[in-house]
Amino acid sequence: MQIRQISADERLDVVFPLSFYAFSPSPGTDADREAYASRAPYYGTVTALVAEEEGRPLASVTAIPMRQNVRGVVHDMAGIATVVSHPEARRKGYVRQLLTQLLELSREQDRLVSALYPFRPSFYARFGYVGVPRVRTAIFAPEGLDHLQRIELPGEVVRLTPAAAFAEFSTLMHRLLGERHGFAVFDEVFSGWLRDDKTQWVALARVGGEVVGAVPYRVERYGGDLVAGDLLTTGPLARTLLLQYLARHVDQVARVQVKISTDEVPDLWGTDLAVLTEGRTEFPRQGAPMVRLLSMRALNGLHTPASLDVTVEVTGDSFLAGRYRIAGDAGSLAVEETKDDPQATLTCAGISALAYGVLDPLEVTLRGFGQVDTDALEMLGALFPKKMPYLFADF
Numbered sequence: 001m002q003i004r005q006i007s008a009d010e011r012l013d014v015v016f017p018l019s020f021y022a023f024s025p026s027p028g029t030d031a032d033r034e035a036y037a038s039r040a041p042y043y044g045t046v047t048a049l050v051a052e053e054e055g056r057p058l059a060s061v062t063a064i065p066m067r068q069n070v071r072g073v074v075h076d077m078a079g080i081a082t083v084v085s086h087p088e089a090r091r092k093g094y095v096r097q098l099l100t101q102l103l104e105l106s107r108e109q110d111r112l113v114s115a116l117y118p119f120r121p122s123f124y125a126r127f128g129y130v131g132v133p134r135v136r137t138a139i140f141a142p143e144g145l146d147h148l149q150r151i152e153l154p155g156e157v158v159r160l161t162p163a164a165a166f167a168e169f170s171t172l173m174h175r176l177l178g179e180r181h182g183f184a185v186f187d188e189v190f191s192g193w194l195r196d197d198k199t200q201w202v203a204l205a206r207v208g209g210e211v212v213g214a215v216p217y218r219v220e221r222y223g224g225d226l227v228a229g230d231l232l233t234t235g236p237l238a239r240t241l242l243l244q245y246l247a248r249h250v251d252q253v254a255r256v257q258v259k260i261s262t263d264e265v266p267d268l269w270g271t272d273l274a275v276l277t278e279g280r281t282e283f284p285r286q287g288a289p290m291v292r293l294l295s296m297r298a299l300n301g302l303h304t305p306a307s308l309d310v311t312v313e314v315t316g317d318s319f320l321a322g323r324y325r326i327a328g329d330a331g332s333l334a335v336e337e338t339k340d341d342p343q344a345t346l347t348c349a350g351i352s353a354l355a356y357g358v359l360d361p362l363e364v365t366l367r368g369f370g371q372v373d374t375d376a377l378e379m380l381g382a383l384f385p386k387k388m389p390y391l392f393a394d395f
């Protein structure tokens, strides 16, 4: 078996047959191939590897260039996608070799973190990834937001096609990238698919001419559901503007479904609002995303409220293994290698869970991601307070 990096031009012949078989009803038609070919331009900047036997492609992996906010610092990120192997070549370790090489390449490209949506989390746990929350869905009848129908708000909401909304939508995405822990964006090339999506509207909220919120959506049918993507907001005014817009569909749709981050509490959006807030994970289609650090350098500069230091040893991961002194000073973290005895021994999943704020140090130990000395439990917890990331992008 040989591994090589493929160009965007080869994707249709090399990756399409593998990924179509893995993710679509098959056998497919020429129209399926054409539909895939039409998406080729979005893959111009991805890094893709293929494993071949005598020139026959048998497995492939892809990294999408993305950026992500981790505790206030925006890192280049490898968004792992299209992880596939031919059924004849499964369980031979090809994907393990491909993924390991892809993560190495990503590090060389200075991507300090990585994220993915797993078909089965235990598969990616073997590669050091740890789970972060999947977005929730709020489902409600628009009548519940009746109180918003007539109130005057200092802003406006406009309905646009994704192409017409794209420039302002991108501005909003990049503002949220800077402001929200966990938020991630694609590069300009890959985000083209958002611009060219013809299946949705985008409601854009503006205040003083500046975009402050957006929600992509489609109306399934008259009297049916309005199905929205993520409610992207910069604050309560943006959220209220968008909810008012959704409320004004009261005579048109029976229900609104909208995706929200875990820190949104729809119960508090209105006095008489009956709402179901659902967080559902299912495999293989709806896994919660997973993340990992690709380098301990990713910790430098992360925001922390604590001024203290802890020595940790990271084990079992070729990219992160070593002893480090992690110090909080004047609001941010600094990490350096050390020879001191460690106060905590962590796996890649353990240190990644702390960095992303999804587990506290005791939970890290209870999940089997490391051992932490009793006095270091509190110190690590102070350096890395829990803080749920909002990973918006689905890929």
Ligand SMILES: CC(C)(COP(=O)(O)OP(=O)(O)OC[C@H]1O[C@@H](n2cnc3c(N)ncnc32)[C@H](O)[C@@H]1OP(=O)(O)O)[C@@H](O)C(=O)NCCC(=O)NCCS
Binding pocket: 022, 023, 059, 082, 083, 084, 085, 086, 089, 090, 091, 092, 093, 094, 095, 096, 097, 117, 118, 119, 120, 122, 123, 126, 284
């Ligand atoms: C998932 C898939 C890519 C695995 O490919 P594969 O070639 O069998 O993977 P490998 O042989 O390299 O296995 C890698 C490791 O994962 C383990 N593994 C394989 N399938 C697993 C599963 N379903 N759950 C947990 N671990 C699994 C293997 O035992 C191996 O572990 P080890 O290296 O620690 O011994 C392949 O089955 C596939 O193409 N499935 C359909 C498409 C899909 O679901 N892709 C993933 C999208 S996120």
